[in-house]
Amino acid sequence: MNEASKTILLVEDNDDDVALTLRAFKRSHLMNPVAVVRDGVEALDFLFARGAHADKGAALPTLVILDLKLPKLDGLGVLKAMRAEARTSLLPTVILTSSKEEQDVIAGYSLGANSYVRKPVDFAEFLEAVKILGIYWLALNQVPPPQ
Amino acid sequence: MKIRTKATVAAALMLGTMMLIAASIAWADAQVRKAVEQRRHCVEIASALNNIRMVTFEYLLNRRDRARFQEQVVWERLERLFANPVAFDAAASKMLSSLRGQGEDSHRLFSEVEATSGAGSDDEVQRRFEAQLSSRMLILQQNSLVQAEQLIRDAGDRIDQTQRRVVLITALGLVIMAVLTAATAWLFRRDVLGPIARLELATREVAAGNWSFELDMGSADELGDVARHFDAMTRALRDAFNQLQVSNRDLVVLNKELESFSYSVSHDLRSPLRSMDGFSLALLEDYGDQLDEEARDSLQRIRAASQRMGRLIDELLGLARVTRADLRIQDVDLSAMAEEILSSLAKAEPERRVRWEIESDMRVRGDHDLVAIALQNLLANAWKFTSKVADAVVRVGTREQDGERVCFVSDNGAGFDMAYAERLFGAFQRLHHERDFPGTGVGLATVQRVMHRHGWSLGAHAALGQGATFYFRPTEQDDERSEQDHPAG
Numbered sequence: 311m312n313e314a315s316k317t318i319l320l321v322e323d324n325d326d327d328v329a330l331t332l333r334a335f336k337r338s339h340l341m342n343p344v345a346v347v348r349d350g351v352e353a354l355d356f357l358f359a360r361g362a363h364a365d366k367g368a369a370l371p372t373l374v375i376l377d378l379k380l381p382k383l384d385g386l387g388v389l390k391a392m393r394a395e396a397r398t399s400l401l402p403t404v405i406l407t408s409s410k411e412e413q414d415v416i417a418g419y420s421l422g423a424n425s426y427v428r429k430p431v432d433f434a435e436f437l438e439a440v441k442i443l444g445i446y447w448l449a450l451n452q453v454p455p456p457q
Numbered sequence: 458m459k460i461r462t463k464a465t466v467a468a469a470l471m472l473g474t475m476m477l478i479a480a481s482i483a484w485a486d487a488q489v490r491k492a493v494e495q496r497r498h499c500v501e502i503a504s505a506l507n508n509i510r511m512v513t514f515e516y517l518l519n520r521r522d523r524a525r526f527q528e529q530v531v532w533e534r535l536e537r538l539f540a541n542p543v544a545f546d547a548a549a550s551k552m553l554s555s556l557r558g559q560g561e562d563s564h565r566l567f568s569e570v571e572a573t574s575g576a577g578s579d580d581e582v583q584r585r586f587e588a589q590l591s592s593r594m595l596i597l598q599q600n601s602l603v604q605a606e607q608l609i610r611d612a613g614d615r616i617d618q619t620q621r622r623v624v625l626i627t628a629l630g631l632v633i634m635a636v637l638t639a640a641t642a643w644l645f646r647r648d649v650l651g652p653i654a655r656l657e658l659a660t661r662e663v664a665a666g667n668w669s670f671e672l673d674m675g676s677a678d679e680l681g682d683v684a685r686h687f688d689a690m691t692r693a694l695r696d697a698f699n700q701l702q703v704s705n706r707d708l709v710v711l712n713k714e715l716e717s718f719s720y721s722v723s724h725d726l727r728s729p730l731r732s733m734d735g736f737s738l739a740l741l742e743d744y745g746d747q748l749d750e751e752a753r754d755s756l757q758r759i760r761a762a763s764q765r766m767g768r769l770i771d772e773l774l775g776l777a778r779v780t781r782a783d784l785r786i787q788d789v790d791l792s793a794m795a796e797e798i799l800s801s802l803a804k805a806e807p808e809r810r811v812r813w814e815i816e817s818d819m820r821v822r823g824d825h826d827l828v829a830i831a832l833q834n835l836l837a838n839a840w841k842f843t844s845k846v847a848d849a850v851v852r853v854g855t856r857e858q859d860g861e862r863v864c865f866v867s868d869n870g871a872g873f874d875m876a877y878a879e880r881l882f883g884a885f886q887r888l889h890h891e892r893d894f895p896g897t898g899v900g901l902a903t904v905q906r907v908m909h910r911h912g913w914s915l916g917a918h919a920a921l922g923q924g925a926t927f928y929f930r931p932t933e934q935d936d937e938r939s940e941q942d943h944p945a946g
Binding site for chain 2: 324326329330333407412429431432
C-alpha cells in the first residue's frame with residue numbers, strides 16, 4: 311500500500327463541521343492526509359477518478375467518512391453507488407452524521423455502511439468519538455485487499 | 458299493497474271458501490233429512506192407501522162389517538198423516554193436498570156405497586148405482602196410489618240431486634282453496650322470500666365493505682321499507698367512511714410532514730449547536746491562557762447552553778417518535794424492566810445510595826419499547842428527585858384503586874405541590890428549578906404520550922417534600938383499538 315492509500319476521504323458540506331472534524335483529527339494525533347469533498351457527486355468523482363479529480367490517479371482512500379445530508383447526491387446515494395462498483399464495494403465507510411433517525415440507521419447499514427456514528431453536540435464527546443474511530447479504522451482494523 | 462294486507466285478504470278468502478263448503482254441507486244435510494222424512498211420510502201414506510184399497514175390495518166383495526170397520530181405522534190413520542203434511546216444496550204440498558182431497562172423496566164414496574147397501578133394496582138401479590160408485594172409488598184409490606208412489610220417487614230423486622250438488626260444491630271449494638294456496642305461496646316467494654334473500658345478500662356485501670351496493674327495491678310493503686332504510690343506512694355509512702378516509706388522508710399527509718420536520722430538525726438544528734460548542738472549546742483550548750476568568754466563564758456558558766439545546770432537541774425528537782411509532786402489543790415483564798433500569802441508573806451514579814423495592818412478576822400487555830421509555834422516564838425522575846434525601850427509596854408495584862389494578866412508581870424524594878399537578882404532563886413544564894434538579898421537562902410529557910397511545914390513564918399524587926407517586930392503569934385491550942387511535946401511523 312502506498313502513501314496515497316492512507317488518505318481519509320471526508321464527505322461533508324458544512325464548513326464548520328469540516329473545521330471541527332479536522333481539529334478533532336489533529337487533536338487525536340491522526341496524521342493521515344485528509345481529502346475533503348463538499349457533495350455527493352464530488353465524492354463519487356474523487357472515488358472513481360473522474361471530473362475534477364480525473365488527474366488524481368486511481369488510488370483509493372483508506373477510509374471514507376460520509377455525512378448523510380449532502381447537496382446534489384446525498385450520503386446514502388453515494389454509498390449505493392460505491393457498493394455497486396466492484397473497486398469500492400468493500401471500501402471501509404463510516405457514516406458520521408447529525409441524525410440518529412431510525413430510518414437513516416437502517417438504510418445506512420442496508421446499503422453496506424461499516425459503522426454509523428452520530429455527531430454529538432458536545433465537542434469533547436465528538437473528540438472522543440473521532441479518536442476511537444481513528445484508532446479502530448486506521449490502526450486496528452484490517453482493510454480488505456485492493457479489488 | 459302491504460304484505461299484511463295481502464296476508465289478510467288471502468286468509469279471508471280461504472276462510473270464506475271453507476265456510477261456503479261448510480254451509481253447503483249443512484244445507485245438503487238439511488235437504489237430505491227433509492227428503493228422507495218426506496219419503497218416509499209418503500211411504501206411510503202409500504201403505505195406508507194400499508190398505509184402504511185392500512179393505513175396500515174386501516168390503517165390495519164380501520160386504521163384511523169387519524172390512525167397513527177396518528176402512529174407518531185406516532182412514533183415520535190416513536187423516537192423521539194428511540193432518541201433518543211433510544213437504545219440501547210447493548209441488549209436493551200441492552200433490553199432498555190433492556191426495557188428501559182424493560182420499561176424502563174416496564172415503565165419502567165408501568160411506569155412500571155403505572149407505573146404499575145398508576138400505577137393503579135389491580133392485581137393478583140400486584146395483585148399478587153401487588157398481589158405479591165402487592168403480593169411481595177404485596179408480597180414485599188407484600190414482601192416489603200412483604201419486605203417492607210418484608212422491609216417493611221424487612223424494613229419492615231429490616236426495617240424489619242434493620248429494621251430487623254437495624260433491625260439486627265441495628270439489629269446487631277444494632279447487633278454489635288449491636288456487637288460493639298456490640297464489641299465496643307464489644306471493645310469499647315473490648314478496649317475502651325474494652326480498653329477504655336480497656337483503657341477506659346486501660348485508661353480506663356491505664359487511665364485506667362494498668359501500669356502493671344499493672338494494673333499490675320499489676315495493677311499497679314492509680320489506681320495501683326495510684330495504685329503503687337499509688339503503689339509507691348504507692349511504693350514511695358510505696358518507697361517514699368517505700369522510701373518514703379524507704380525514705385519514707389528511708392525517709397521513711400531516712404525519713408525513715411531521716416526519717420530514719423531525720428529520721430536518723434532527724439533521725439541521727443540531728449542526729449549529731455543534732459549531733457553537735466546538736468553536737467555544739477551541740477558543741478555550743487555544744486561547745484560554747489569554748482570556749480572563751469571566752471570558753472563560755462566558756465560553757463555558759455558551760457550551761453549556763448549546764449542549765442543553767442539543768438535549769432538548771433530542772428529547773423532543775424522542776417525544777415525536779413516541780407519537781409516531783407503531784404499537785406492537787406483547788407481554789411486557791415490568792418487574793424485570795424496572796430492575797434493569799434501576800441497575801443502570803445505579804451504575805451511572807455509583808456514589809448514590811438508593812434502595813429499591815420491586816414487586817415480583819408484574820406483567821402488562823403493551824408495546825415493549827414504548828413502555829420501557831415511559832418506565833425509564835418515571836424511574837429516572839424518582840432517582841433524580843431523591844438525590845437530596847438521606848434514605849432514598851424507590852418502589853415499583855401494583856395496588857387496587859377504585860376496584861382496578863394500577864401500577865405505581867413511588868419515591869420519597871422532593872415531591873411537588875399538587876396545586877401545580879395539572880402542569881405536570883405538559884412538554885417543557887417544570888415544577889422545580891433547573892439548578893436544584895436538572896432536566897428539560899419533556900420526560901413526563903413523553904410518559905403521558907406513551908400512556909395515551911396505549912389507552913392507559915396516568916395520574917400522580919404527591920406532597921412537597923414527601924415524595925411522589927405516579928400510577929397508571931394498564932387496561933387490557935386488543936391491538937386494533939390502539940391502531941385506530943393512531944390512524945396515520
